[in-house]
Amino acid sequence: MTETSNSPMGLDNLDALAASLPVQLSAASPPPLLQPQPEAGPSRLRAADKWLKPHGPPVGIAFGGGCWERKRTDHVELPDDFSERAEEIMERHRSSPVSADIRDDYNERPAWYWNKFYSNHKEAFFKDRSWLRLEFPELVACTEADAGPKVCLEVGCGAGNTVYPLLDKNENPDLVIHATDYSAEAVGVVKANRMYPKPAHGKGIIHASVWDITSKPSPPPSSSPSTDGVHPARTFSLPEGVEPGTVDVLTVIYVLSALHPTEWDQAIHNLYSALKPGGLLLIRDYGRHDLAQLRIKKDRLLDPAVPNLYIRGDGTRVYFFTKQELRGMLEAKPRTTSGGLSVPNSEEEGRRDQDQGPMFEVNQLGEDRRLLVNRKERLKMYRIWMQVKARKLGPNGEGATV
Ligand SMILES: C[S@@+](CC[C@H](N)C(=O)[O-])C[C@H]1O[C@@H](n2cnc3c(N)ncnc32)[C@H](O)[C@@H]1O
Numbered sequence: 001m002t003e004t005s006n007s008p009m010g011l012d013n014l015d016a017l018a019a020s021l022p023v024q025l026s027a028a029s030p031p032p033l034l035q036p037q038p039e040a041g042p043s044r045l046r047a048a049d050k051w052l053k054p055h056g057p058p059v060g061i062a063f064g065g066g067c068w069e070r071k072r073t074d075h076v077e078l079p080d081d082f083s084e085r086a087e088e089i090m091e092r093h094r095s096s097p098v099s100a101d102i103r104d105d106y107n108e109r110p111a112w113y114w115n116k117f118y119s120n121h122k123e124a125f126f127k128d129r130s131w132l133r134l135e136f137p138e139l140v141a142c143t144e145a146d147a148g149p150k151v152c153l154e155v156g157c158g159a160g161n162t163v164y165p166l167l168d169k170n171e172n173p174d175l176v177i178h179a180t181d182y183s184a185e186a187v188g189v190v191k192a193n194r195m196y197p198k199p200a201h202g203k204g205i206i207h208a209s210v211w212d213i214t215s216k217p218s219p220p221p222s223s224s225p226s227t228d229g230v231h232p233a234r235t236f237s238l239p240e241g242v243e244p245g246t247v248d249v250l251t252v253i254y255v256l257s258a259l260h261p262t263e264w265d266q267a268i269h270n271l272y273s274a275l276k277p278g279g280l281l282l283i284r285d286y287g288r289h290d291l292a293q294l295r296i297k298k299d300r301l302l303d304p305a306v307p308n309l310y311i312r313g314d315g316t317r318v319y320f321f322t323k324q325e326l327r328g329m330l331e332a333k334p335r336t337t338s339g340g341l342s343v344p345n346s347e348e349e350g351r352r353d354q355d356q357g358p359m360f361e362v363n364q365l366g367e368d369r370r371l372l373v374n375r376k377e378r379l380k381m382y383r384i385w386m387q388v389k390a391r392k393l394g395p396n397g398e399g400a401t402v
Helices: 014-020 047-052 082-095 098-106 110-124 130-136 135-144 163-169 182-193 263-274 321-329
Strands: 073-076 150-155 175-179 204-208 247-253 273-286 310-311 317-319 360-374 379-392
Touching: 014 263, 082 317, 110 182, 130 135, 135 150, 135 163, 135 247, 135 273, 163 175, 175 182, 175 310, 182 379, 247 263, 263 273, 273 321, 321 360, 321 379
Parallel strands: 150 175, 150 247, 175 204, 247 273
Antiparallel strands: 073 360, 273 379, 310 317, 360 379
């Protein structure tokens, strides 16, 4: 990997990156947005730490006020001029996008690049996700002995970094986990786990399958008439073994960022169709102007017409979200439906049901911001992640939090 690769596996060649960056702190110039991270120490890993730096960021000891006394501070405010300065970097991205002759390949076969990624890094992944308990207690609650029958679906499961820690500690005999990814290599890693399909303690079960979150039903709705003449044909696609309206908790962790914005609509429609009314969608992903975005250099913006979508050095795509974008996706009205299934013909397919409320009630839409500093260099770096918890609403608002 090169320092421009922005690899999901690590912030590589940080010295080279530092050398290439123009900024040092002085009275005349404010601290830079982008600088190298200090070396890693033990840490409470979160998902993006793993993807961006395998050993996680350093954890400083808090010994007084002021950001320079801590190597890392959670829940920070951004400096007043942060957006303005980040936009200057974005402008540089826009001025040197990926060359048009190779752009289409990244969009036409994205799974190929993820397959390559997993075949290169099979062993490098497995990390203990202790942060799941802190950030997503609703997911962990499904593993409690008295939780009752629960169906969890993990989309874009990768090597199983969320599903296996859950299954390992599971005490619920009635827990069913579906783990899906469009990379057959990733699904192969999940299936090769010693806990597949049932852990040795015998509680719970896992099914893994290849599935593209953006997929449309096959055959398309316009050519697939209702089979019983009453119910319309589907306009959504679901993973093998998942019935519509049956999932209690659905996790999508650093996956939506791998999609092209034109794919968001179908993806959310599919997730909505999998969940039961009141079912919970949990999302964690990259935020706009995250360090991972600002450190990207030239020739990585995939298309000047699609801001904030980049290609990493290994060919995988990455998008950086705002809260408004995520809210817009989730609070859109559902597609026109009848009897719980979407209306079959292709003209109707994209139409929204104006009589209905939003698809989801957004219970949490947070920006998790962490400041990392290099005291020696007096440098600041901001990690920005998005975290969402949203409940599926039924046609009459069923499922809303009371
Ligand atoms: C950054 S990794 C995150 C993996 C896992 N969620 C985790 O946190 O460890 C992104 C994953 O999303 C998968 N992915 C990307 N686009 C997808 C799509 N359209 N459908 C299903 N999986 C997808 C990739 O294959 C990859 O495994």
